[in-house]
Structure formats: structure tokens, C-alpha cells
Amino acid sequence: xxxxxxxxxAPRDAPAPPRRTRARDSASSWPLRDRIGLAxxxxxxxxxxxxxxxxxxxxxxxxxxxxxxxxxxxxxxxxVDQSRAGGxxxxxxxxxxxxAIGIVIAVPLGVCVALWLVEYGRPKALAxxxxxxxxxxxxAPSVVLALFxxxxxxxxxxxxxxxxxxxxxxxxxxxxxxxxMSLIALPLVVGATxxxxxxxxxxxxxxxxxxxxxxxxxxxxxxLPAVRPGIATGTALGMGRIIGDTAIVILLLxxxxxVQPRDGGAPVLDVLQGTGSTLTSYIYGNSPIGEGNAPxxxxxxxxxxxxxxxxxxxxATRIARGRGKETAWIR
Amino acid sequence: MDPLxxxxxxxxxxxxxxxxxxxxxxxxxxxxxxxxxxxxxVGHHVTGPPPSDAPVVDRMACEAVTxxxxxxxxxxxxxLPIRQGEVLAMIGPSGCxxxxxxxxxxxxxxxxxxxxxxxxxxLDGQDVDELExxxxxxxxxxxxxxxxxxxxxxxxxxAYGLREGGSKRPRRKxxxxxxxxxxxxxxxxxxxxxxxxxxxxxxxxxxxxxxCIARSLxxxxxxxxxxxxxSALDPISTGKIEELILELREQIAVVIVxxxxxxxxxxxxxxxxMYLGELVEYGTGAQxxxxxxxxxxxxxxxxxxx
Numbered sequence: 001x002x003x004x005x006x007x008x009x010a011p012r013d014a015p016a017p018p019r020r021t022r023a024r025d026s027a028s029s030w031p032l033r034d035r036i037g038l039a040x041x042x043x044x045x046x047x048x049x050x051x052x053x054x055x056x057x058x059x060x061x062x063x064x065x066x067x068x069x070x071x072x073x074x075x076x077x078x079x080v081d082q083s084r085a086g087g088x089x090x091x092x093x094x095x096x097x098x099x100a101i102g103i104v105i106a107v108p109l110g111v112c113v114a115l116w117l118v119e120y121g122r123p124k125a126l127a128x129x130x131x132x133x134x135x136x137x138x139x140a141p142s143v144v145l146a147l148f149x150x151x152x153x154x155x156x157x158x159x160x161x162x163x164x165x166x167x168x169x170x171x172x173x174x175x176x177x178x179x180x181m182s183l184i185a186l187p188l189v190v191g192a193t194x195x196x197x198x199x200x201x202x203x204x205x206x207x208x209x210x211x212x213x214x215x216x217x218x219x220x221x222x223x224l225p226a227v228r229p230g231i232a233t234g235t236a237l238g239m240g241r242i243i244g245d246t247a248i249v250i251l252l253l254x255x256x257x258x259v260q261p262r263d264g265g266a267p268v269l270d271v272l273q274g275t276g277s278t279l280t281s282y283i284y285g286n287s288p289i290g291e292g293n294a295p296x297x298x299x300x301x302x303x304x305x306x307x308x309x310x311x312x313x314x315x316a317t318r319i320a321r322g323r324g325k326e327t328a329w330i331r
Numbered sequence: 332m333d334p335l336x337x338x339x340x341x342x343x344x345x346x347x348x349x350x351x352x353x354x355x356x357x358x359x360x361x362x363x364x365x366x367x368x369x370x371x372x373v374g375h376h377v378t379g380p381p382p383s384d385a386p387v388v389d390r391m392a393c394e395a396v397t398x399x400x401x402x403x404x405x406x407x408x409x410x411l412p413i414r415q416g417e418v419l420a421m422i423g424p425s426g427c428x429x430x431x432x433x434x435x436x437x438x439x440x441x442x443x444x445x446x447x448x449x450x451x452x453x454l455d456g457q458d459v460d461e462l463e464x465x466x467x468x469x470x471x472x473x474x475x476x477x478x479x480x481x482x483x484x485x486x487x488x489x490a491y492g493l494r495e496g497g498s499k500r501p502r503r504k505x506x507x508x509x510x511x512x513x514x515x516x517x518x519x520x521x522x523x524x525x526x527x528x529x530x531x532x533x534x535x536x537x538x539x540x541x542x543c544i545a546r547s548l549x550x551x552x553x554x555x556x557x558x559x560x561x562s563a564l565d566p567i568s569t570g571k572i573e574e575l576i577l578e579l580r581e582q583i584a585v586v587i588v589x590x591x592x593x594x595x596x597x598x599x600x601x602x603x604x605m606y607l608g609e610l611v612e613y614g615t616g617a618q619x620x621x622x623x624x625x626x627x628x629x630x631x632x633x634x635x636x637x
Contacts (some may be wrong), residue, residue, distance in 0.1 A: 204479045211492045211550055213467030226482045329479055
């Protein structure tokens with residue numbers, strides 16, 4: 001076309017409808033190693049999805065066929081005859097109680113640790129020490145924490161948390177297990193809260209200070225509401241971790257089939273000082289290698305456990321995504 | 332490109348010009364606050380906002396203020412008066428220290444690790460270092476470049492400055508009136524009066540910024556510092572905020588940092604041009620824009636660099 005052309009273009013019939021051009025380049029220009037890499041990535045993703053689906057499907061089928069509504073509301077009992085061994089009401093109660101205790105301890109503690117790390121963090125050396133402490137707890141296997149907890153809480157000083165057994169504390173109770181459970185939830189709460197705090201731009205803190213507010217009221221009125229979704233995410237992740245843990249239950253909850261309040265204690269306190277079991281320990285006990293050896297019950301309980309965990313995960317995702325938009329500052 | 336159009340003019344940047352520093356503060360300032368481009372007779376176009384009737388009162392003063400971040404000197408021996416009844420605009424290229432100087436006025440620079448300040452800053456004759464810092468910041472408030480409403484409702488954002496220590500008291504009924512006054516002054520009341528309980532972060536960018544101004548106003552400041560308050564906003568929101576600035580100057584001393592020279596011409600009674608941490612030129616808008624004394628100023632306001 002020449003630059004001086006002024007003639008209008010010849011009339012055309014109908015303009016071609018807009019069409020989408022393909023954003024992909026042809027694989028023929030790819031070297032072999034990239035093609036193999038791409039195939040591996042596809043393969044890995046699909047394999048993982050298939051595995052997750054098959055676990056879910058297997059547990060669903062097994063669980064739904066074995067689960068009877070009565071199991072959810074009857075106490076378990078140690079009977080050889082499975083028709084008289086009851087359901088798993090107590091393990092469900094145990095799971096919920098233990099989770100509640102662990103979260104009630106872990107969340108305030110974890111939020112405080114994260115706040116100190118991000119907002120204060122002086123001296124630097126101490127901050128690094130605190131960070132590594134959190135990492136150590138996060139990395140320690142729960143059975144190690146449980147073993148440590150058992151020896152600590154068996155000291156007579158901690159008799160009030162369980163009960164007296166001969167000349168030491170028994171060292172096994174809801175309170176003891178919940179305390180150690182809070183340790184495995186703590187790093188998740190710290191991590192999520194810390195990330196959320198780091199997402200808050202500095203000028204937001206300064207805006208509060210520039211109104212003549214103290215740092216403390218800035219944290220209370222501005223930062224805590226801003227990181228609430230982060231705290232919620234950490235809490236849900238921590239709950240999932242507590243619900244799924246078995247080692248601490250077996251070592252520190254006494255692993256009695258039913259909830260056994262401490263003899264002669266105050267009404268609510270006696271349950272906290274007493275022993276019990278959770279769904280995970282119940283599944284372990286009823287698996288083919290456990291004492292109960294009633295796999296049908298184990299499958300039913302596993303299905304209930306899976307439902308609880310999947311529900312919590314969905315909740316965590318919703319909280320994290322749903323609230324993300326609101327706190328979008330220009331950075 | 333159209334061959335008939337002449338090529339754009341090429342500006343010569345005089346790099347060898349000495350960075351002339353004119354003597355500042357006490358000299359060359361007429362105290363009547365009128366902005367009519369007098370004296371130099373170069374006022375071929377009107378510069379500056381309409382003059383205000385309010386009396387001009389000295390509120391703050393910088394005396395030989397030097398601020399450094401570690402070894403880097405960001406602000407070097409600046410003397411600058413800040414007056415009620417006038418808007419002071421600080422202009423200059425990026426990194427010239429104008430924001431640092433602004434932040435030092437209510438001691439926000441203290442929050443930056445490694446920042447150190449020399450010289451004296453006074454508020455009504457009292458050294459700001461001797462004031463309780465929260466007290467100082469209640470009197471000398473700041474609006475930031477980015478809108479930063481707090482993650483709470485519109486109402487609570489404005490009420491935040493009125494409540495002590497971030498508590499929920501006094502209750503809403505008692506605060507409704509001052510909140511309405513602040514929002515009205517910021518020109519936001521009619522847009523938000525029906526949804527005071529909505530989260531503030533759902534407002535548009537311009538509304539958020541006016542909310543931030545309302546939040547500052549509610550606390551009843553005597554000096555308002557504004558750090559490029561319109562840089563993230565569209566022209567309509569900018570216009571509203573500029574109108575607001577001109578209203579505010581009667582009761583509050585306003586200092587505005589801006590990269591937008593037209594904005595400085597529109598709102599500023601006094602203009603301070605900073606370059607490499609030095610205060611190069613200070614005067615009325617007409618003096619700085621139409622008859623700059625220093626070569627650097629001439630180049631900057633003429634668009635040769637920046």
C-alpha cells in the first residue's frame with residue numbers, strides 16, 4: 001500500500017466474524033527434553049488427582065456401606081461380638097474436645113508470636129531465635145512431642161492436669177493432650193498470621209500512627225482486623241492437623257475407648273482431667289492390626305473423620321478467598 | 332508521523348549551570364499573603380489559587396533541618412516556614428527529600444530505621460521533640476500517597492481518630508455529628524451517608540482518599556501534611572480534593588508534596604522547590620513558576636528535567 005492512497009477500500013460482502021487465535025505455539029518447535037518435561041508435568045498432575053479421587057472414593061464407598069446412623073450416637077464398648085461393640089460417639093466427642101482445647105491455646109499464642117515477630121522483632125537475634133523455635137516445633141514429629149509431654153506432665157507439679165497415680169501424676173488427660181496438640185497447631189497459626197501481617201502495607205500502619213495513635217492501639221484496631229482472614233486460615237489448618245494426629249492421642253489421652261472422667265472431680269473439670277480417645281485412635285484400634293480388629297467400624301469412623309477434615313479445608317479456603325478482596329490496599 | 336508537523340522543540344538542559352541556592356525563609360516574602368505575581372512583572376498568566384481572606388499565621392518552622400539515612404543525607408539544612416491561611420506546595424524531582432522533610436514534620440521519619448535528624452522543627456514556637464509524639468501527631472496530621480482506609484466500616488474509619496486508643500467508646504450516637512461534619516468537609520457525606528456501615532475498602536479510590544482526609548479532619552488537626560494525595564486518582568477526584576485543600580487552608584496550615592506542577596500552580600500560595608536535599612527556591616507561586624531565581628528551578632518548572 002502506498003502512503004498516498006486515499007481511495008476507500010472496495011466494499012466487501014460481510015465482515016468475517018471475529019475469531020479466536022490460538023495462544024499456543026506448535027510443539028514441533030519444542031526440543032525433546034521440553035516435550036518430555038511437559039508430559040511429566042501433565043502425568044504428575046493427573047496421577048495425583050487420580051490418587052486423591054481413589055482414596056476419597058474408596059473411603060466413601062467403604063464408609064457409606066459400613067456406617068449406620070446409630071454408630072454416631074452410641075457409646076463404644078469392648079466386646080468381642082461386633083454387634084454389641086457399639087458405635088463411636090465417644091471418639092467423636094474426644095476429637096471435638098481435643099481440637100477445641102488445642103485451638104483455644106494455640107491461636108492466641110500463635111497470633112501473639114506473629115505480632116511480636118513482625119511488629120517488634122527486636123533485638124534481631126531474639127527474633128531469629130523465636131523463628132527457629134517455631135521451626136523446630138513445626139518440624140518435630142508429633143510422637144516426639146508426645147513422648148516429651150508424657151515425661152513433663154508426669155511430674156507431680158502437673159497433677160492438677162490429670163490425676164495422681166501412685167507417687168507421680170498420671171500424665172494422660174484431655175488437658176495434657178490438648179496442650180501438646182496446641183504445639184502442633186501453633187506453627188501453622190504463626191505462619192498464616194505472619195504472612196497476613198506482612199501483606200499489610202507500611203503506610204497503613206503509619207496512617208494510624210499519624211492520627212496520634214499508639215502502636216498498641218494500631219495493632220488492636222487496624223492490624224488485627226486486617227489479618228483476621230489470615231488467622232482464620234491458620235486456625236483451620238491447625239484444626240486439621242490436630243484432628244489428624246494419632247500419636248499424641250495414644251500417648252497422652254490414655255486411649256480409653258470411652259470418655260473416662262477423673263474420679264471425684266468437679267463436674268466439667270473431671271472430663272478435662274480424664275482420659276478418652278479420638279476418631280484417629282479409634283480407627284487405629286479397630287484396624288486389622290489394632291486390639292479391636294473391626295475393620296468395618298474403622299472404615300465407618302474414617303469416613304466420618306474424612307468428612308470433618310474435608311469440611312474444614314473447604315471452610316479454610318472459603319475464608320481465605322472470600323475475604324481476600326476486601327483488604328486490597330494499593331501498595 | 333505527519334510530515335507537515337514541525338518536529339517537537341528540543342530543550343537544552345543546562346547541566347553546567349551552578350546549582351544556585353537563593354537565600355530563603357526570612358527574605359523575599361511579603362507577609363500579606365496576596366498572590367498576584369507582583370514585583371517581577373513577569374506575571375503574563377495567572378498563577379496560583381484565588382487569594383484567601385483568612386489571616387496568615389505562622390504555625391510551624393523548620394530551622395536548619397538536616398535528615399540523613401545512615402550516610403545518605405536526604406535533607407540538608409532546610410529553613411522553611413509553614414503558615415495557616417496559605418497552602419505550601421513542595422515540588423522537586425523524585426528523591427529530592429521533599430517527602431522525607433514532610434514526614435519529619437510529625438516525626439514519622441522516626442519510624443524509619445537509621446533515620447537521624449538535626450536542626451529544629453517547631454510547632455507554635457515549641458520544639459516538636461519536646462511534645463508527646465501522639466499529641467504532636469494529633470495536631471499535625473498526614474494524608475498519604477496511597478488511599479489507606481482501615482479495614483472497618485466507613486463510620487468507624489472517621490470515628491477512629493475521635494476515639495481514644497482504638498476503643499469502641501464513645502458510642503456511635505455521640506460521634507454521629509462530628510463524623511458527619513468531617514465527611515461533609517471532605518465532600519464525601521452525600522456519597523456515603525446511606526452506607527456508613529459498608530467496609531471502607533469497597534469504596535472507589537477517590538472516595539477512599541477523601542475518606543482518609545475526613546479521617547484526618549475528624550481528629551481536628553492544626554497542620555495537614557499531604558504526600559502526593561492525588562497521584563493515584565483520576566482528574567475528577569483530584570479536582571474535588573484540590574477544592575477541599577483551598578477550603579481547608581483558612582483554618583489549617585496545609586503542606587502538600589506534589590509531582591504535578593499544574594496542581595502546585597492551582598492550589599499553592601507558596602511553593603518550595605527542592606533539589607538533592609536542598610531547598611533551592613521558596614516564594615509565592617508566581618515567583619517560583621513565572622520568575623524563578625535559580626537556574627535549577629527554571630529548568631524544572633520549564634520541564635527540562637524532573
